[in-house]
Amino acid sequence: MANILxxxxxxxxxxxxxRLLERNDYNVEExxxxxxxxxxxxxxxxxxxxxxRLPGGHGTELIExxxxxxxxxxxxxxxxxxxxxxxxxxxxxYIAKPFDHDEMLIAVQRILKxxxxxxxxxxxxxxxxxxxxxNGIIGSCPPMQALFKxxxxxxxxxxxxxxxxxxxxxxxxxxxxxxxxxxxxxxxxISVNCAAIPETLIESELFGHEKGAFTGATSVRQGLVEAADxxxxxxxxxGELPLEAQARLLRVLQESEIRRVGSVQSKKVNVRLVxxxxxxxxxxxxxxxxxxxxxxxxxxxxxxxxxxxxxxxxVLELAQKLLERACTKxxxxxxxxxxxxxxxxxxxxxxxxxxxLENAVERxxxxxxxxxxxxDAMAIEIISDDKVPASMMASLQKEDNTxxxxxxxxxxxxLDDYFQHFVLENEDKMTETELAQKLGISRxxxxxxxxxxxxxxxxxx
Numbered sequence: 001m002a003n004i005l006x007x008x009x010x011x012x013x014x015x016x017x018x019r020l021l022e023r024n025d026y027n028v029e030e031x032x033x034x035x036x037x038x039x040x041x042x043x044x045x046x047x048x049x050x051x052x053r054l055p056g057g058h059g060t061e062l063i064e065x066x067x068x069x070x071x072x073x074x075x076x077x078x079x080x081x082x083x084x085x086x087x088x089x090x091x092x093x094y095i096a097k098p099f100d101h102d103e104m105l106i107a108v109q110r111i112l113k114x115x116x117x118x119x120x121x122x123x124x125x126x127x128x129x130x131x132x133x134x135n136g137i138i139g140s141c142p143p144m145q146a147l148f149k150x151x152x153x154x155x156x157x158x159x160x161x162x163x164x165x166x167x168x169x170x171x172x173x174x175x176x177x178x179x180x181x182x183x184x185x186x187x188x189x190i191s192v193n194c195a196a197i198p199e200t201l202i203e204s205e206l207f208g209h210e211k212g213a214f215t216g217a218t219s220v221r222q223g224l225v226e227a228a229d230x231x232x233x234x235x236x237x238x239g240e241l242p243l244e245a246q247a248r249l250l251r252v253l254q255e256s257e258i259r260r261v262g263s264v265q266s267k268k269v270n271v272r273l274v275x276x277x278x279x280x281x282x283x284x285x286x287x288x289x290x291x292x293x294x295x296x297x298x299x300x301x302x303x304x305x306x307x308x309x310x311x312x313x314x315v316l317e318l319a320q321k322l323l324e325r326a327c328t329k330x331x332x333x334x335x336x337x338x339x340x341x342x343x344x345x346x347x348x349x350x351x352x353x354x355x356x357l358e359n360a361v362e363r364x365x366x367x368x369x370x371x372x373x374x375x376d377a378m379a380i381e382i383i384s385d386d387k388v389p390a391s392m393m394a395s396l397q398k399e400d401n402t403x404x405x406x407x408x409x410x411x412x413x414x415l416d417d418y419f420q421h422f423v424l425e426n427e428d429k430m431t432e433t434e435l436a437q438k439l440g441i442s443r444x445x446x447x448x449x450x451x452x453x454x455x456x457x458x459x460x461x
Contacts, residue, residue: 034056070115
């Protein structure tokens, strides 16, 4: 049974309303004045019905005092202005006296129903958060659980956040989760990929420009920082931001203000900054490629996203969710992975992380003929990291015979050790195809291992 408080100075009206509500199975308490109403714990009630004009003040004062309880205002001074004023202050509805009994009951039932729905939604969100604390991010492994805990702590604050992780790990999802769980969730989240904007345009894109500021500036333009005013600005790949733009961004963080390109006037902005990068900003700062003062301003709270290869059984859970999503997106019946494919998914290193897994699953669904998905359909090529495989051992032995790598004993090498040594020794005199053939792997696997081990391809001279 819902608990309702009636705040009304006229005893006849108060008693009549009480009888009406009690006949309809509501628990009712009364208060003849505003002072008497304040003696109650207002949050214990499901609804407060109050007269607008009361001895000692206005009924609308109860709206602020009862933050979690809806307030229905009634008054004999019926006018559009008083109705609008009451609603602006936060009243859930407005009824003029003398009121019709059916009208009052309908209003009460509707308000209580909406309150119950709100409570159910909040409870459902809490239950969902227990399983997946962040929107769309799946992770049961200890590193992801530690990440979720940090997200939960930093989201309610306005602290600047720096998200670190390899490409494809889901840094933008983390930024969105931080925004969605923050008090700014009803304001915009503006996402900017700093690497995707030409260096000559990035200051104009971020901070806006005045008409005539440069050739082609035919009108005033609002920048993306200004567009995020009141909300969150997510700067992906912030390590690619030019030094000039870094200086302007530092001013945003220090002074909470921007100045459009070509303008002499500054404008205050209220923006929460979340940045992400796969690069080592501290090392870039030492080399003079990134402002050290900006780095320390950004690195208030650091969140590290683990690569997919370090997330244990998460990879299978992710693969299953991505498979369901791909089947729905492509209008296919729900497929399943073969047992061998599941083993290969767990074993494969996934150098492209979640993005590579998503693409591989979608490709497999597109090419599938109705059978269980196999590793070949996902283009997974598994090579054990425990030792150098026979094909590579033969290549290495051949190199030993020529004297190129005679000081290396294949039996003492891990695959990664051998791969790194062999590629660095031979990439100047072999093409990528020849390297792959010597190693007994595909060009795709060669590229993926280069990425994982941080061995970039040498640029053609």
